[in-house]
Amino acid sequence: MGRNTRKRRTPLATKVVAGAAALAVGGGGLVWANFYASAHEENPAHNRTRSAAAQVATIDCPDVGQQISDVPDRARGEVDGELATMDSQITEAYKRLATTRRAQAGDSRYVQNAILGPLKDRRKAIIDRIQLEINRAGGQADDNLDGLAQCQGQPAEQPQDGDGQDNGDGQNDGDGQNGDGQGQDDGQNQDDNGNGVAGPVADDFIDINDVEPNSRNSQNGLAANGDGGSTGTFTTDCGVNENDLFNSDNLIAAPGVDNGAHHVHDYVGNQDNDAFSSDEDLANADTSCQNQGDKSTYYWPVLRLQDGTEEFDANDLGGGADGNVGRILKPAQAELKFVGNQQSDVVAMPKFLRIITGDAKSFTNGDANANSSWSCTGFEDRQVTDKYPLCPEGSQVVRTSNFQSCWDGQNIDSANHRDHMAFVQQDGSCANGFQAIPQLQVRLVYDIPTPTIENGSVQNPYAVDSFPEQLHKPITDHNDFINVMDEDLMNEVVDCINSGEDCQ
Incomplete structure (x- = not known):
């Protein structure tokens, strides 16, 4: 199989690609690849996923894009680019969540302090830019968007009711007991489906x-x-x-x-x-x-x-x-x-x-x-x-x-x-x-x-x-x-x- 590789970089794309590229070059791609290899070296004949859904945590962020309705046409490209950057931030935060299990087990505030807190700050900066871009283009940005910056940690259960704006501290008791906080090594003893037990289960x-x-x-x-x-x-x-x-x-x-x-x-x-x-x-x-x-x-x-x-x-x-x-x-x-x-x-x-x-x-x-x-x-x-x-x-x-x-x-x-x-x-x-x-x-x-x-x-x-x-x-x-x-x-x-x- 092949892939459509025709790309025409634009200034808007450049800043968005940078975040994703940093994830890959910084080890994101290698982390997933090593999860994949280690799982199948242990058990090449079968491919198993854990059924204990609560052992798999994820990041639950309010969807800012769905809350924005009044964006002038000339600001839409910039706003779409900012929203894509937010998606890349969530991907990077999820990677960190998936590769620091032992650190989470040893520190009940690790997820909040090391992952969710910094993620909130980065999302807040993007929301501020979105508001500025909308206002500059003649629109009226919603001042309440700041309330969407906070993300939560969630156990991998069934879909959440509501919009993800939970008031908890993002901790998942009992979650992340299988890792060592050292990134790639976290997957070495997992009999998973090759992607860091990220589903399906x-x-x-x-x-x-x-x-x-x-x-x-x-x-x-x-x-x-x-x-x-x-x-x-x-x-x-x-x-x-x-x-x-x-x-x-x-x-x-x-x-x-x-x-x-x-x-x-x-x-x-x-x-x-x-x-x-x-x-x-x-x-x-x-x-x-x-x-x-x-x-x-x-x-x-x-x-x-x-x-x-x-x-x-x-x-x-x-x-x-x-x-x-x-x-x-x-x-x-x-x-x-x-x-x-x-x-x-x-x-x-x-x-x-x-x-x-x-x-x-x-x-x-x-x-x-x-x-x-x-x-x-x-x-x-x-x-x-x-x-x-x-x-x-x-x-x-x-x-x-x-x-x-x-x-x-x-x-x-x-x-x-x-x-x-x-x-x-x-x-x-x-x-x-x-x-x-x-x-x-x-x-x-x-x-x-x-x-x-x-x-x-x-x-x-x-x-x-x-x-x-x-x-x-x-x-x-x-x-x-x-x-x-x-x-x-x-x-x-x-x-x-x-x-x-x-x-x-």
């Missing part, structure tokens, strides 16, 4: 037979189409990333920032998808879609089988240097379908409309924006958001994302990359004057050997790539889309859906 998996049919309790991601309104469909075939286009950028949330995602994405459709791609680049790019009028970009975090494979990015940022290890699994099928609305006709999407569905930080942010849906072929009436399914023999793993399909009618993006879009209401209609657009539904099917759980440990688990502190939790799954259909094709999509036809 046995509790992250569930037998699909134990999932109740039709029990998914989140309104997020409801299928917008139904028996009324606009009932047609339009399917676009863009392949399964046969061109091996991978990178750890995020063109929507972190434009101009190398490794803005801290995890690797699969890309289908548009073939010019790095952090430095302009709308003009996207419009002029090649596409993997059979219909050459569809140059849209469709991307999602890769799945990996943590079986000891040293992937091409084992020492790279976004890959092993950010705790994402193992063999990348391409989907056997990638079905991209646009559907209508239960209550009304749909209108055309504007060109370059950006939509993020799901939340890559749901484990610490809480599930307000979570939109992961996991299942197995033959069992797709059973959907689960916070577990990876264990599928029976002959059944394949399915990831489904039903995107927001209510548009504000004006903006192709928003400061927090969410406010310009909304999910349909329970009755299928759009609220607050939003307009119904074609709903993108992405269904990814994978051939994955079913992990086995023995004595509370999972062998050869699979997991979605994630920010390191999110511990590869299934609820952090997400999906991204930029509309780059030409006008004629978009009109065809709308006509097919509104007339009740099934087109491709």
